[in-house]
Amino acid sequence: xxxxxxxxxxxxxxxxxxxxxxxxxxxxxxxxxxxxxxxxxxxxxxxxxxxxxxxxxxxxxxxxxxxxxxxxxxxxxxxxxxxxxxxxxxxxxxxxxxxxxxxxxxxxxxxxxxxxxxxxxxxxxxxxxxxxxxxxxxxxxxxxxxxxxxxxxxxxxxxxxxxxxxxxxxxxxxxxxxxxxxxxxxxxxxxxxxxxxxxxxxxxxxxxxxx
Numbered sequence: 001x002x003x004x005x006x007x008x009x010x011x012x013x014x015x016x017x018x019x020x021x022x023x024x025x026x027x028x029x030x031x032x033x034x035x036x037x038x039x040x041x042x043x044x045x046x047x048x049x050x051x052x053x054x055x056x057x058x059x060x061x062x063x064x065x066x067x068x069x070x071x072x073x074x075x076x077x078x079x080x081x082x083x084x085x086x087x088x089x090x091x092x093x094x095x096x097x098x099x100x101x102x103x104x105x106x107x108x109x110x111x112x113x114x115x116x117x118x119x120x121x122x123x124x125x126x127x128x129x130x131x132x133x134x135x136x137x138x139x140x141x142x143x144x145x146x147x148x149x150x151x152x153x154x155x156x157x158x159x160x161x162x163x164x165x166x167x168x169x170x171x172x173x174x175x176x177x178x179x180x181x182x183x184x185x186x187x188x189x190x191x192x193x194x195x196x197x198x199x200x201x202x203x204x205x206x207x208x209x210x211x
Contacts, residue, residue: 003072003208010134014142019168024109027169029084029136030143032091033061034172050177055193057174058144062197065140069204072133077209078126080133081117089114130209141201142166147174148190 017023037060041053068080089110096102120129150167152175178189 002206002210004206006131007134007138007205010131011138011141014135014138015145015166018142018146019165019170021105021109021169023139024106024169025085025088025113026135026139027143028092028106028110029088030139031172032088033064033140034143034147034174037061051181054174054177058148058193058197061140061144062201065137066200066204068133068137068140069201069208072130072137073208077133078121078129081129081136082121084136085110085114085117138201141198143170143172144174144197145194146170147172148193149175149187151175152179152186152190 014023014026018026034057037057038053041056044053071077072080092106092110096107117129117132120132146166147170150164151170151173154164154167155173175186175190178184178186180186181189
């Protein structure tokens, strides 16, 4: 299967399952990335317009996704899931120790995926690892869609909160700073950024390793 077809299927599955517990490990991965990038700009808080930091975070997260797509064209593609799980698990353990709060659901979900990924490497299931890698890569886009579009829509319209279950279990919201910016609703800005930033993601989804 061509990489762009695989990416399309993965994106559709993620959009369908993002609001469920099945995507907990992917949630933790994307939240870790967002928090890490946001923390790098803490010094700008109060010194720059409120929209500057979220814009920088959005652009950098998209850049990280593009870099991962480029890596997925190389022989290191199969190691993307392992690398993503390593940093996610390390962040989860650090967070659990620092705050002394252990979320059993997330811990179990990460443990299961870690074991399955180890088994895939043990049996040399490279094609399945390519699929798993795409789930981690494209989870960044779905995370941004949720933060920039679904979250503000759910917050503004009660009926949308029931329809857009993609927002469930999602605990970050990059759209807050865009509320009424230049008199436009936050979700309008979210749609604008997603349309612009999805272009490089779509472009680099082509011509990668087949599975």
